[in-house]
Structures are given as C-alpha cells and as structure tokens.
Amino acid sequence: MKKIILAALLSIGTLLAAPLNTGGKASDITVKIQSEKDLSVGQNSITVSLAKDTKPFTPKSVELKAFMAAMPGMPEMSDKVELKGKDGIYKGSLNFVMSGTWQISVTIVDTDGKRKRYKTSASF
Numbered sequence: 001m002k003k004i005i006l007a008a009l010l011s012i013g014t015l016l017a018a019p020l021n022t023g024g025k026a027s028d029i030t031v032k033i034q035s036e037k038d039l040s041v042g043q044n045s046i047t048v049s050l051a052k053d054t055k056p057f058t059p060k061s062v063e064l065k066a067f068m069a070a071m072p073g074m075p076e077m078s079d080k081v082e083l084k085g086k087d088g089i090y091k092g093s094l095n096f097v098m099s100g101t102w103q104i105s106v107t108i109v110d111t112d113g114k115r116k117r118y119k120t121s122a123s124f
C-alpha cells in the first residue's frame with residue numbers, strides 16, 4: 001500500500017515538473033515568460049518577452065522576482081534578477097532554493113518611468 005501511494009506521489013511530481021510557459025498583461029504591455037527547461041531547484045534560465053501594440057517593446061528595465069511565503073519552521077525565500085537583453089527579449093536566471101509553489105513577478109519600468117507588473121506562480 002505504501003509503495004502504491006509513493007508511486008502515485010512521484011508520478012504527480014513528474015507531471016508538475018514542466019517548463020514555465022505563461023503570460024499576460026502588465027498594464028498595456030504583453031508579457032510572456034518561459035523557462036528553457038523544466039523548473040527545478042537551483043538556477044533556472046528564464047526569458048521574458050515584451051510587446052506593446054503587438055511590436056517588441058524595449059522598456060527602461062525589467063526585473064524578475066521569485067518569492068515563497070514563510071512556511072512552518074522556514075522563513076520566506078526570494079530571489080530577484082535584473083534581466084538583460086534588447087528588442088523585447090530579456091533573459092536572466094532565478095535561483096529556486098526548494099521545490100514548492102513560487103510567486104513570480106515581472107516588474108517593468110516603462111519608457112515614461114511608470115512601473116508595471118505582471119504576476120504569476122509556478123509549482124514544481
């Protein structure tokens with residue numbers, strides 16, 4: 001019985017391990033966020049694509065942040081990176097120190113200095 005439950009849990013874990021591939025809107029900016037590989041503990045290469053009016057968009061800056069709320073016996077955890085790139089494609093790497101559910105946010109400073117944010121979450 002224990003073996004069956006363990007096997008079931010392991011297969012759920014495998015199903016959840018997938019590349020990050022999602023997107024939405026940060027105000028008037030369309031944001032796409034993708035990881036190169038399945039998300040895992042450690043460094044994860046992530047690409048953020050930005051568009052405005054369907055054209056690649058170049059903002060002043062793009063920051064990517066991962067956050068995990070405090071858990072019993074564990075403080076909150078986070079990592080952030082200033083993405084580098086041009087012409088609407090920005091890349092960087094986030095360090096996830098453990099598996100679980102992470103809140104992920106993309107903060108864009110628009111050309112007029114306004115901050116615009118897109119939020120999502122990922123579990124692995």
Ligand SMILES: [Cu+2]
Pocket residue numbers: 068069070071074077098100
């Ligand atoms: Cu945690």
